[in-house]
Amino acid sequence: MSREKQRLKKKMIFAAVCAAILVIIAVFSGVIAPNDPYATNATLIRKPPSAEFIFGTDNMGRCVFSRVLIGARTTIAATFFLVAISFVIGTLIGMLCGYYGGVVDDILMRFADLMLAFPQMVVAIAVAGMLGGGLFGALLALGVTAWTSFARLARSHTLSIKNEPYITVARLSGKKGAYIILHHILPNIVEPVLVNALTQIGTTMIGISGLSFLGLGVVAPQAEWGSMISEGRAYIQIAPWTVLFPAAATVITIIVFNYLGDVVMEYKNE
Secondary structure, rough: OHHHHHHHHHHHHHHHHHHHHHHHHHOOOOHOOOOOOOOOHHOOOOOOOOOOOOOOEEEOEEEHHHHHHHHHHHHHHHHHHHHHHHHHHHHHHHHHHHHHHHHHHHHHHHHHHHHHHHHHHHHHHHHHHHHHHHHHHHHHHHHHHHHHHHHHHHHHHHHHHHOOHHHHHHHHOOOOOOHHHHEEEHHHHHHHHHHHHHHHHHHHHHHHHHHOOOOOOOOOOOOOOOHHHHHHHHHOOOHHHHHHHHHHHHHHHHHHHHHHHHHHHHHHHH
16 A cells, blocks of 8 residues: 555544544434523523533523534434435436436436536525425425436446446346346446545535525524524624534534545545
């Protein structure tokens, strides 16, 4: 192993550990949270950070630290769910289009091109607006375009290997198309598509938080970083901690997962 690859491996392990810590915090946020994230208290409205409330309280007297922790579970779980669904659907469509081609390939790929012609957030805002907001609406709105990158990547790799000798042998031996796709094509294209999934986590998280910030995603009182920033911005001059801490959590999490995706891609290409 070259020195450069060893360096990238160390970076990848470090990034993976940081990402794992964030996921563990999100999973056990209900246990870690020192206070009820939804309990309001009129006597504790907009209290600055202290020993009792290390991130302070918001405009309803709720513990910001506890809400940031619970918000991690909402944001990270929603992001992983959407990326996983987009990965499965996009990869399946891409393999089918690349292997069979024909009219279905033309229709689906032209639709994917149409989706890619518009900025993802513009499409998501339009769809979420029509659906009336909510977490499900936000996920569906982002999912309209999220599958396209997986589909195009899976299709291009399928096209490059579908005429390989081992695929031809499997076809001549009487294997069905579905068998060949699942047992021969998928194992050979899953690695680059998974790397693409890692790079999509940060973008998807921005989209979910962005829609919540605009009131088109997670709605109050449910804790989610984007909606928390939106709630706190009206009081940013007198209670900046209500915005700064959920914003910092969002930025740090996005940086960690983007860094992990970049390092994995560099390691794979080395």
